[in-house]
Amino acid sequence: MKLFYFYPKRMDVPLIAGLIHLGKLNCEKIPSVEELLAVSRAVAQHTPALGVPWYLGKKGVAEIYAINFGNSVELAKQAIAGLHGAKLLSNEEWQLVTFKLKLNWSLKIGWVLWQWGKLEVQGKQLWAKGMQQLYPSLVKVLKE
């Protein structure tokens, strides 16, 4: 099975979700800012283009990916459905997973500052704090 975590216009939320799924981040304990900043370094080093899956690892039979569809989630879903319809994908299960989570302002503003580049350090700190706030809800949604 291939499992693709995504969240509209972002790569950080699906990445963190994937790492929790793989057990690389502890689901019982909120990670420290330092741990999250280590994740942010991975994002900085390797952020794939839109529509390119980022392989995170394998757990059991599931291959875990994070993917960014930008703001065209429906279009991406239709493209994948079209590939299935044309029988161009393998028969194994391809699952797209997203989260109905409201992002907090620290996460949003931190991400913008970080991506902007000029206030990258402050942006990452703010982002990490926002991710700490979001973490319990993300774990809860993943467990469901």
Next chain:
Amino acid sequence: MKIIYHCFGGAHASPTTAAIHLKLISNQHLPAITDFKNISKFDVATSQDHGKLNYLGVDHLGNEIYIMGRAHQAPLVTNLIKEFVKLSGGNPDDYCFINCCQSFNLLMVIGGFSSRRLGLVWLGRPLVSLGTLLAFPKLVGIVQKIWISFNTPHLTKS
């Protein structure tokens, strides 16, 4: 090889270009405006079809010809298709994506929007057909470039 002609809606430029490629419509002279209604998938696709590969046939060299609408998101959709095919064990290099948007003109945009988005087929279809007629030499040029790149100069210049 799978050759995928794509444009904004997959309803006018790409079906016409694919029809030229498949020799369902002559590249030797301008078609009559009424000929467009005989082109498979012409003025058919809606936004529900965006992103989906639409198979039209096989050319004389065995290439599979597809059309696709992809709104403004050509890089997203082409990346996605290539990457997912790769994950399935297929070869993404077998997929050749050809953008037909450079042929667009104002009549195609207004006619296409009226017919496909607003559902005003009675108004949009004649406009978009006229626009496609005006764009026809450009569409033939796109196909000719493909043939040249495939090293098979089958199409004579119009």
